[in-house]
Amino acid sequence: xxxxxxxxxxxxxxxxxxxxxxxxxxxxxxxxxxxxxxxxxxxxxxxxxxxxxxxxxxxxxxxxxxxxxxxxxxxxxxxxxxxxxxxxxxxxxxxxxxxxxxxxxxxxxxxxxxxxxxxxxxxxxxxxxx
Amino acid sequence: xxxxxxxxxxxxxxxxxxxxxxxxxxxxxxxxxxxxxxxxxxxxxxxxxxxxxxxxxxxxxxxxxxxxxxxxxxxxxxxxxxxxxxxxxxxxxxxxxxxxxxxxxxxxxxxxxxxxxxxxxxxxxxxxxxxxxxxxxxxxxxxxxxxxxxxxxxxxxxxxxxxxxxxxxxxxxxxxxxxxxxxxxxxxxxxxxxxxxxxxxxxxxxx
Numbered sequence: 001x002x003x004x005x006x007x008x009x010x011x012x013x014x015x016x017x018x019x020x021x022x023x024x025x026x027x028x029x030x031x032x033x034x035x036x037x038x039x040x041x042x043x044x045x046x047x048x049x050x051x052x053x054x055x056x057x058x059x060x061x062x063x064x065x066x067x068x069x070x071x072x073x074x075x076x077x078x079x080x081x082x083x084x085x086x087x088x089x090x091x092x093x094x095x096x097x098x099x100x101x102x103x104x105x106x107x108x109x110x111x112x113x114x115x116x117x118x119x120x121x122x123x124x125x126x127x128x129x130x
Numbered sequence: 131x132x133x134x135x136x137x138x139x140x141x142x143x144x145x146x147x148x149x150x151x152x153x154x155x156x157x158x159x160x161x162x163x164x165x166x167x168x169x170x171x172x173x174x175x176x177x178x179x180x181x182x183x184x185x186x187x188x189x190x191x192x193x194x195x196x197x198x199x200x201x202x203x204x205x206x207x208x209x210x211x212x213x214x215x216x217x218x219x220x221x222x223x224x225x226x227x228x229x230x231x232x233x234x235x236x237x238x239x240x241x242x243x244x245x246x247x248x249x250x251x252x253x254x255x256x257x258x259x260x261x262x263x264x265x266x267x268x269x270x271x272x273x274x275x276x277x278x279x280x281x282x283x284x285x286x287x288x289x290x291x292x293x294x295x296x297x298x299x300x301x302x303x304x305x306x307x308x309x310x311x312x313x314x315x316x317x318x319x320x321x322x323x324x325x326x327x328x329x330x331x332x333x334x335x336x337x
Binding site for chain 1: 215
């Protein structure tokens, strides 16, 4: 695997997170590291900071990690998870303001071409432009 | 108002128990204008705090507040985890930097309120927990050193919760409802009030 930006998918629903990851893998195979998580610490709908931290570390790449989220709590918990990473990793993880499924597929496709973290984020966020 | 280790321990215990007891009410408020998980999320978080109560209460106050914050962040499972977590993390951080209780209570509380505002990218008036926390902070500043400070804080929090009912939510899941969010008390404001009232009751009991 050449070094590419990793992708993390954070949904309130584990099924949505897994399904989105499946769609990403269909596009990029194993060229890009993809990790996902969904559900609160009890397994119900929600998100979990420890699970997000694990997913970031699973998808870790020296080029950084782009996180795609669904609704508000997923974003807030993802931002919190990023702040709780070790300092060396904290600055190389971004939360993208993009629709989760389309954003993840676009971001991963961009990442597969070897783009930088900033480029990957920009491509995902074009979906939210206008 | 002094804060001895045993006082602090019982204060945290009372606050956690009050939040846990209010879970059904928080759930019902959140079912009206949100996703209905605020009660169960807060209950999970504060049960985790109770589980660590012995470890928390043997720490210096700044570290104890940070431990409460981190526990909430790691266990709540909704946006309220990072929001309340950031409050306690920032309040603890303020105490680590030359702030002392009770003299700097308003400053320390204010650090927590600022952290909530930054984390949620939100201000008072948007039908959130800030609509209780900000008025409470104002009362802490305006009435610092007054003998009836606790009573004023209690009244401020109670009135502030009611004032969220006519507000239209512009942050969080309730904002999806637009004008239909009007007429309901905000669940986050209510949980903030439960916490503030629990601390007031605990401190009054210690006097």
